[in-house]
């Protein structure tokens with residue numbers, strides 16, 4: 493933790509424990525690149541699995557294994573360590589929340605501060621009206637390091653996600669960014685090399701997943717072709 497640095501929290505629509513737990517899930521996903529799949533629980537509605545010295549969070553579990561601590565109720569979905577407070581929910585956050593103990597006023601801030609370290613950065617993918625939008629934060633401790641990039645028809649998200657950091661930035665410089673923004677991003681890349689690293693790691697992961705996906709498609713198509721030949 494870095495007590496001398498201020499963390500800029502996103503604005504929240506309602507100040508409730510559930511809202512905070514969903515936002516906490518979002519921040520953990522930004523930190524860990526977990527996708528936080530939502531479904532009926534809404535975006536970030538199920539929580540995610542994460543633990544540090546301040547808190548532990550665990551998604552609602554459906555596994556029904558005998559020795560599962562979450563299915564048999566031994567462990568809560570959220571445990572705030574400083575006050576020993578436990579919160580459990582049914583399937584998604586906010587549904588039948590069961591709170592054991594109380595939370596101090598600063599619990600949310602303390603949790604957020606415990607997640608982020610000096611060499612972190614985050615990338616968020618979202619939709620802005622009709623276009624995909626990528627928001628990059630080169631350092632969670634400085635709101636001036638946030639840069640947003642709109643994707644266009646020629647560079648859809650599934651293509652952008654395959655790129656290394658140089659291709660990523662050079663492409664957007666050419667197309668979209670004005671001179672001052674260009675210089676700002678160049679400076680940020682030098683000052684916070686973690687962003688280049690993160691982009692490359694995400695691209696590597698995505699490309700590997702796509703290879704597996706294509707390999708599976710090839711197998712399915714070959715099976716189908718062989719069946720047809722036999723008939």
Ligand SMILES: [Zn+2]
Nearest residue numbers: 553555560563
């Ligand atoms: Zn389970």
